[in-house]
Amino acid sequence: MNDNAATPKQEHEPGTHPNWPAPILTSGPIAWMRDNLFSSPFNVILTLLALWVLWIIIPPIINWVFIEAIWSATDRKDCWAQMSEPEAGACWAFIQSRLSLFIYGFYPEAERWRVNLCFVMLILFLLPILWDKCPGRKYLLWYCIAFPFIAGWLLIGGFGLTPVPTNEFGGIMLTFIIGVTGIFFSLPIGVALALGRISNMPALSTICVIFIEFIRGVPLIALLFVASTMLNYFLPPGTTFDLLMRVLIMVTLFSAAYIAEVVRGGLQAMPRGQYEAADALGLTYWQSARLIILPQALKISIPGIVNTFIGLYKDTTLVIIIGMLDPLGIGRAALADAEWAGLAREVYLFIAVFFFLCCFGMSRYSLYLEKKLHTGH
Amino acid sequence: MNSTPATTAPPVDTSGNVITRLWRHEESRSVIIQIVTMVVLFALLALAARNVAINLEAIGKEFSFDFLWSTAAYDITFSPFIEYTSRDTHMRAMWVGIGNTLLVAVCGIILASILGFLMGVMRLSKNWLVSRIVYCVIEFTRNVPVLLHILLIHGVIVTTLPPPKQAIPLGEHFFISNRGFFVPAPVFEEGFWLVVMAFIAAIVAIVFFKRWAKKVQDATGKIYPVFWISLGLLVGFTGLMFLLTGMPLSWDFPVLKGFNYKGGMALRPEFLALWLALSYYTASFIAEIVRGGIISVSHGQTEAARALGLRQNRVLQLVVVPQALRVIIPPLASQYLNLTKNSSLAIAIGYMDVVATIGGISLMQTGKEMETMSIVIVIYLIFSLTISAIMNWFNRRMKLVAR
Structure with a gap:
């Protein structure tokens, strides 16, 4: 603004003007x-x-959350007695007393080391997936493929471990089980459905379209009810099928249909020339899909895919409606306890923060990934 | 070019048996794959159908929809459109459920759109503080499960609000209590249909006026203040008819009688919780969509419109909004669908929607899992297909017409 050359007094020799802020x-x-x-x-x-x-x-x-909050107490009355006036602060003692329930559900206490081991393995599982410069990533990725199966064996038992019935699963552990299984299996199924939908085989693409549109038109609750009440009718007489397993299948198919639509968007956004170039190189269908089409299409669809994952992760709470006890279910059950009744705000805030941290983390990571993979201008 | 014989047919592979040869040929391979897929699919479906038949027979059930005409024998506390008592049929209960689902879906879509657009615009505000606050609200809302929001709002209404006796009054005729919000109910008297007719007539007149105004503008360039004239027509004509017929509308005010309010309209806690929670949850997604849509219109467009000499509201109306809407509508449609589907969470707080009536209590009472669940699924498929058809039609109208 103030051009120094225009000022009448020359205070500085040319070239010696100090760098003013x-x-x-x-x-x-x-x-x-x-x-x-x-x-x-x-x-x-x-x-x-x-x-x-x-x-x-x-x-x-x-x-309410910090200053007046009480962190240790025996029950609600004790909690409120410690405050300046009842209900002036949060009673985190309640959450603390039920923390193991919130994490493990009703998993037998003697076997909880298995769950803890799974949590550690989960971190090892996420490490090579999220961090691409992780040492030994090539080998760890093989471990990643094996992880859901090892974890399943550890949690359910059998083959040398004491079996634990799945209706004792609950809490954050259940959220992780449904979330990780759903995410792990729905991506490949969704990609296959997307490829099927845009394939030029009419019968195949019609089947995929009907499947995708059917699943997307129905709320997850209805599908969970189907899983809990009528899926057994479709199975050979005499077979019983674990409820958690049925829920996992439904959740996976549900999110696979959404992933399929997101990936289809990515596939259609690719320039026609890429498909033609792959054909011109003489690649077979699967080679061109694996080497040319999918890497680019998946890259474009990352935000949509992660959004679907976040949706799936939040939707795991719906299992409380068919009687499973995820953190929300545990929280509601705990609120029915006469000693602690009336502390709904603490419970809901705790669960909300848990979900917020997971989902916000996922969305931030997707932003980071998008930026990293962005090769345009 | 001539050095290579161009007309040589591709070498016919004669090695291997017929199937290998067919497999090597692309078209026949595709046919084989499709036939195999269809056969496998139908085999699975047939197997499932057979299992269903065997399983149903084993427990002595049969697949029929006759139960729809038997007595439902359960109460539905909230049925604003259809008269219903526990002596009515399951069929009627289903219609009550459909009505309730539609009610909360329509109310939710309206409120979510208003909130979403407001938050989206505030997110773009030049004021750093406002934009940051809205950002935090949006991020917190959308990263927490909607079921938690619903339970939370329901809990707040039921546990922290006072009972009807100590209800919080808002003005003279609105009361807030833990049994719901009590508001005056409109009572339509004789002759009100004339007002409704006037309203419809005004809308028809506006449509014709708009067409005529556009024709005039195309021919002569003269621009009428279409919006204000339309508004005047709508309000003036309807209002005039309202006065002429002697104001055939009165209000039924809620009055405290004993432990509860009588008269008026009660917005029950279940409905309120579901409506509010679905609305602000969906609004946080709509806000991001709106924001994305508005920033997708490049600044050059606004500048060009300004350079043409358009006023600010004309710039928005003719240049920015149409282009932003094109980006906004497809994801907005899927948010509306999500809201409708999420309304099925009603069952968690006891709001009697489709899932809670026919797929919940009716299922429990009759044990007809197959029939009730297929009804629920078909109803939702109809909802979804209708909403996406409407949105597709709207989208086609707004689409860029390449000339």
């Missing part, structure tokens, strides 16, 4: 505030209104 009104915190908070009268009002809302909401929440 930019004027306070064009950069720095004050300028930033002028631009972003107080640029017009309307904006000033908005800012004041927003500050007022924050002032109303934030301090009571912080007060």
Whole structure:
């Protein structure tokens, strides 16, 4: 703005002018505030209104969650007795007393090391998938393929381990089981469905279209009811089929149909030339899909795929409606306990934060991945 | 070019038996794959059907929809459209359920769109603080399961609000309590149908006026204030008829009688919880869609419109909004579908929708799993197909017409 050459007094020899900081009104915190908070009268009002809302909401929440909160107590009355006035703060003692229930459900106490081992293995499973510079990634990926099966064996038992019936599974562990299984199996099935849908074999593509549209037209609850009430009718007489297994199949098929649509979007967004180039190179169908088409199509569809995964992960809560006890189910059951009744806010906040951390993490990771794989301009 | 014989047929592979040779040929291979798939599929379906028949016979059930005409014998507390008592049939209970699903879906779609558009615009606000607050709200809402939102709102209404006796009054005729929100109910008196007719007539008139105005504009360039004239027609004509017929509308106010309110309209906690939770949950997704749609319209478009001398509202109306809508509508349609499907979570808090009536209590009482579940599935398929058909039609109308 202020051109120094125009000032009448030459205070500095040419070339010796010191590097002065930019004027306070064009950069720095004050300028930033002028631009972003107080640029017009309307904006000033908005800012004041927003500050007022924050002032109303934030301090009571912080007060309730941290300052007045009680972390150890024997029951609700004891908890409230320790506060300045009853219900002034959160009673986290409740969550703490039920923490093992929230994590393991009703898994037998003596066998919980198996669940803990699975949690450790889960971290080892996620490591090479999420971190592409992980040492020994090539071998660990083989482990990743084996992981769901090893974990299944560890959790259910059999072959040398004490069998644990699946109706004792619950809590965060159940959420992880359904979430990881659904994500792991729905991606390949979804990709296959997408390829089937755009294939030029009419019979095959019709089957895929009917399957995808059918699943997408029906709420997951209805499918879970189907799994819990009528799926056994379709099986040979005398066979019984574990409820958790049926739920896993339904959840996987459900999210596979959504993945299929996302991947189809990616496949259709690819320029025709890519398909033609692959054909011109003399690649077979599977070679061109594996080497040319899918790597690009999947890259475009990453945001959609991760969104579907997040949706699946949140939908695992629906199993409480057919009587399984995920964290939400455990929380509701715990609230029925007379000693702790009335602490719904604590329970719901705890579960909400758990899901938020998982889902927000996933969406942030997908953003990072998108940026990393972005090769355009 | 001439050096290579162009007309040589591809070498006919004569090695191997017939099947290997057919397999090597692309078209016949595709036919083989399809035939095999169909055979396997139908074999599986036939096997499943056979299993169903055997299993049903083994426990002495038969596949029939006769139960729909037997007495339902359960109460439905919330049935705003259809008269229903526990002596009615399962069929009628199903219609009540469908009505309730549609009610919460339509109300939810309206509220979610309003909230979503508001939040989407606020997210784009130049005010850093406002945009950040909305961002936090959106991220927190959309990353928490919708079932949790529903249970939370229901819990808040039922446990923290006062009972009807100490209900919180909002003004004179609105009351908030843990049995629901009590609001005045409209009572339509004789002659109200004339007002409705006037309203419809006004809409028809507006459609014709719009066409005529467009014709005039195309021919002469003269622009009428279509929006204001339309609004005037709608309000003026309907209002005039309302006054002429002697105001055939009165309000039935809720009054406290004993332990509950009588009269008026009660928005029950189940309905409220489901409606509000579905709306703000879906709104957080719509907000992101709206934001994406608006920033997808490049700045050059706005500048070009300005350079043509259009006023600000004309820029929005003619340039920005039509282009943004094109990006917004397809994902918006799928959000509407999601909301409708998520309304099936009603069963968790006891709101009697399709799943809770026919797929819930009717199923328990009659033991007809196959029949009730297939009814539920067919109903939802009809909902989904209808919504996507409407949205596809709308999308086609808005689509870019390449000239």
